[in-house]
Amino acid sequence: MSINIYNYMQRVTSILLSSFISLPYLFQISMPLQEEAGEQLLVVFDGDEDRKKFRIRNLTKQSEPAGVPILNGINVDIPEGVILGIIGPSGSGKSTLLRALNRLWEPPLGTVFLDGRDIRELDVLALRRKVGMLFQLPALFEGTVADNIRYGPQLIGKRLSDDEVFKLLRLADLDPSFLSKPGGELSVGQAQRVALARTLANKPEVLLLDEPTSALDPISTENIEDVLVNLKKKQGMTVIMVSHCIKQIQRIADIVCLLVNGEIVEVLKPDQLSEAKHPMAQRFLQLSS
Numbered sequence: 520m521s522i523n524i525y526n527y528m529q530r531v532t533s534i535l536l537s538s539f540i541s542l543p544y545l546f547q548i549s550m551p552l553q554e555e556a557g558e559q560l561l562v563v564f565d566g567d568e569d570r571k572k573f574r575i576r577n578l579t580k581q582s583e584p585a586g587v588p589i590l591n592g593i594n595v596d597i598p599e600g601v602i603l604g605i606i607g608p609s610g611s612g613k614s615t616l617l618r619a620l621n622r623l624w625e626p627p628l629g630t631v632f633l634d635g636r637d638i639r640e641l642d643v644l645a646l647r648r649k650v651g652m653l654f655q656l657p658a659l660f661e662g663t664v665a666d667n668i669r670y671g672p673q674l675i676g677k678r679l680s681d682d683e684v685f686k687l688l689r690l691a692d693l694d695p696s697f698l699s700k701p702g703g704e705l706s707v708g709q710a711q712r713v714a715l716a717r718t719l720a721n722k723p724e725v726l727l728l729d730e731p732t733s734a735l736d737p738i739s740t741e742n743i744e745d746v747l748v749n750l751k752k753k754q755g756m757t758v759i760m761v762s763h764c765i766k767q768i769q770r771i772a773d774i775v776c777l778l779v780n781g782e783i784v785e786v787l788k789p790d791q792l793s794e795a796k797h798p799m800a801q802r803f804l805q806l807s808s
């Protein structure tokens with residue numbers, strides 16, 4: 520078995536970065552491509568301009584120094600208060616796209632806008648509080664569950680009370696008795712829920728999730744899915760989730776973007792996935808179902 524050291528290091532760096540720094544309606548879907556400034560724009564929201572949470576324009580990335588395209592001119596609008604699923608074959612650029620949205624890599628100026636503002640012009644720490652991220656494998660800090668959850672607010676001089684920590688635990692579907700448990704003694708599923716509570720402690724407006732339940736059992740997976748749906752419904756949170764599980768996307772997403780070779784080739788409602796037209800997307804969906 521070969522190990523891709525580059526990918527491994529990138530993942531570890533991202534976990535550390537996001538942990539330390541960010542600790543971090545329905546809508547009408549308009550499928551047809553629309554021309555904007557000569558480029559193809561996938562519009563996933565056809566309504567009020569104000570409700571676009573992210574606007575992504577011609578987002579491109581190449582590997583260095585080889586210059587191999589990773590993202591190939593992504594154009595998409597992401598509405599506020601929806602769960603957007605991103606699916607696609609391995610290596611198609613899903614995680615890279617997600618990481619651009621809270622600057623775990625720096626997208627070029629003029630390519631990613633949050634609430635109408637270029638994210639490159641925002642303070643990066645403030646951006647990461649607003650746009651929290653959760654990875655496939657949770658990385659908790661040393662200390663108790665409460666220490667982990669209090670970490671983010673503490674960075675801006677706020678100490679969460681026990682009651683506030685209890686609320687976050689409940690929100691992440693964890694029993695209050697977890698408060699004083701050492702982070703190192705938790706199962707992966709429990710740790711993932713603590714990582715979620717820790718991210719939520721920053722009161723993010725957007726959650727970026729990179730295969731957040733792939734290491735979890737079906738019950739923990741269902742619990743996390745319920746939490747995400749509730750956050751959307753009760754707090755209007757925007758959730759952008761990469762998942763390899765088509766069924767999961769069909770359970771909770773409002774819209775699905777299909778990414779192939781660094782391009783969004785289709786935007787569909789979850790119940791319309793079988794109608795995908797792109798040959799690679801069709802094949803991917805056939806093999807995944």
Ligand SMILES: Nc1ncnc2c1ncn2[C@@H]1O[C@H](COP(=O)(O)OP(=O)(O)OP(=O)(O)O)[C@@H](O)[C@H]1O
Pocket residue numbers: 526581582583589607608609610611612613614615616
């Ligand atoms: N900074 C970089 N330099 C070089 N190659 C990179 C860089 N970032 C990503 N890649 C490569 O770009 C491609 C897309 O990677 P990415 O992790 O975004 O894909 P993915 O769709 O999330 O894959 P998976 O489903 O396997 O997690 C891969 O071939 C990856 O090795």
